[in-house]
Amino acid sequence: MEVPLLVTDFLDRARKYYGDEEAIVATTGERFTYEEFGDRADRLSAALQERGIEKGDRIAVLDPNTHYHLEAAYGIMQLGAIHAPLNYRLTPDDYEYMLTDAGVKAIYADYEYAEKIEAIREEVPTETFITNDADAVEGDWEEFDELLEGVEPEYERPEMSEDEIITINYTSGTTGDPKGVCRTHRTEALHAQLVTIHHEITDDDVYLWTLPMFHVNGWGHIYAITGMGAKHVCTRGVDPEGIFTNIAEEDVSFLCCAPTVLSMLGEYYEDHDIATEGDNPMRVTAAGAASPEAVIEMVEEEFGWHFRHLYGATETGPLISTSSTRRLIDEDSDERFSLKKRQGIAPLGTVVDVVDEDGEVVPWDDETIGEVVVKGNQVMEGYWEKPEETEEAFSGRRDGWFHTGDLAVVNAEGMLSIQDRDKDIIISGGENISSIELEDTLFDHDAVGDVAVIPSPSEKWGETPKAFVVPANGDPENPPVSAEELTKFTRERLAGYKVVRRVEFVDELPKTATGKIQKFELREEEWEDEDRLVGEG
Structure with missing residues (x-):
């Protein structure tokens, strides 16, 4: 039997089986069950529908890791509209390009960043402007919570296909303007399932949001954590004291971040007598540049956390490979830290090769360098309205595969290690x-x-x-x-x-x-x- 893979399934499942369980710990101190989370998403869907939002319309979200971001994402996607999360560290000019390029019809922006949108309001096609604190924002903005209070949680959910675009994530191009990475229900759903498996996510996990939700939809965790009925602990950015406090008080079990965040936590830990765990054992996944071995050793030996590395790109969901390979890494070995900082092996349903100029697989000798190319269900549909750039991304050493531009070696166990980049x-x-x-x-x-x-x-x-x-x-x-x-x-x-x-x-x-x-x-x-x-x- 074929059942369409839709991103709406994740919240639907959580509401069905975990409706009375706590879903979100908000930065405001509020706590929401999955039924309350779903109700708020429904009300946003209804409010957007009243304002003319239809299936296929692009709706932007500019927000740090708050409950509003999660509610907005599902409120948008339940209408079949396209969720376009934006990096909150950009400039008004960047937003002007992205909102215009995607033809964004409505935007929700956190009060701390709404002024950047207000500055280019007259230059973009956007018609509806929503924030979570209208009194703190100049201009004519609608209040998120008042919007929800003004409607019933009833809306018309359209028929959706798994091959339809449901999210656009903008990435910095190496040349020219930013590119909107188009991801379908299918690519998002399958990527979230891979994340669930390889990050070992279960329904009793407590996930701390330090990784930005705008980064490829929080590496798929807006889906995976929700779908499993686990708990989201929201934040407003990276604050070492706040991270350790949340871990201890909320019994956090899992977080994802850039390696530099772990370094910041280490510096804070050295100067403060603070708990690194609550009642749950902790694990952490880092991605970006490889973590220094000293940082991995600190995380595991000092913090007592289990560390793994992830390698990916916006175009691939991002998961391309992971060092979450317990049988390939001897936890008692002196080499475990050097192995854990490697980019690792491909997840299920994904083919990753390191190839030479002729497209042939390089030897697994940990010396011969080639480009990382990937095929998988989590790989993007293409770039938004950029057919030439899309074709280029899937052409080169091996046509039809996504070319990362990263140059790597492979050890005898098949674990990647990035050595250089073939792109600017x-x-x-x-x-x-x-x-x-x-x-x-x-x-x-x-x-x-x-x-x-x-x-x-x-x-x-x-x-x-x-x-x-x-x-x-x-x-x-x-x-x-x-x-x-x-x-x-x-x-x-x-x-x-x-x-x-x-x-x-x-x-x-x-x-x-x-x-x-x-x-x-x-x-x-x-x-x-x-x-x-x-x-x-």
Whole structure:
């Protein structure tokens, strides 16, 4: 029997079997059962339907990890409308592009970030503006809770197909404008099932939201935690004291984060006498740049948590591989930390290969480098209204497979280890930063004659952007602008996490005979004291 895979099934199941169980611990101190969670989602669906929202319309959500984000996501998707979560660390110009590109008809924005939308309100096609504290926001915004109070929890749910797009996640492109990654009911549902299996999620889990919900729908946890009837503990960002307090008081059992968050927790732990667990044993999954072995050792030996690493991309849901391989890692071995920081092996229903220039699988010798390519049910449908970019993503060394642009080696057990990147992307503290975007911004400064931006090793962030600048006057000893001024220049134009914090003035950049900048030479020199050309942290 074939049953369509729909994202609405996750909340439907939780309401049916766990209706009286606690579903959400809100940042406001409120607590909601699954029936209450579902009722609020229904009321939002009804309110949106009253405002003309129909199946296929794009609705944006700009919110940290609060209960409003979860309610908005399901309230949108129950209408067959397309949920478009936005990174809350971006600039108004970024939002103007995304809201226009996706033709967003309505937006819910948290009061702390709504001003960024208000600034570009007249430039976008959006008609309905909702926030969770209208009194704190300039302009004409509707109040989320008042919206719910003004309607009955009754709406018309349309027929939906598993192959229809249900969410768009914007990712920073290595060139050009951001791209909207289109994901269907089917890709989201199957990815969430993989997450449930490989993260060993059960109905008695208590999940702490430190990973942003906008990051590929919180790596699928808005579905997986909900569908299993487990508990969401919401937050408003990363606060080490708050994380440890929540873990102890709410008996948290699981969290996901970037490696840099674990480093922050370690620094706080060293200076404070604080519990690292409640009544439940803790496990944590980190993704982004590989975690340093010292951090993994701290998490397991000092905190007493079970650590695993995840590797992925927005285009793949993100799960491509995981080091959650208990039979391949001897927990009593001295090598366990070096193995756990590897990107690991593919999950069920997924084929991951590391291939050479001819598309052939490289030997599992932990030495031969190839590109990571992937096929799986969790891989995206394509980029929103960008057919050429979509075709390019599935072309190259092996046509029909998604090409990650990451270069890796494989050990004898088949576990990946990323060594370098074949694309102009920097991963800093779990956030993707386009080198091209930074270069374009710096080129706008009159004192910059030429520039190349590469990732530079960072103990805190894993990687941080570094600009090699040829000054317009050609004199790196006496440039007409300081490094601090260029940092300020990027800060005024880009999201804070994209700022160029390191600048080196040079008289020329290494180039090929045809004038193409050879960033590889810059990277090799910058990373000569490291054992790979990508960051840890």
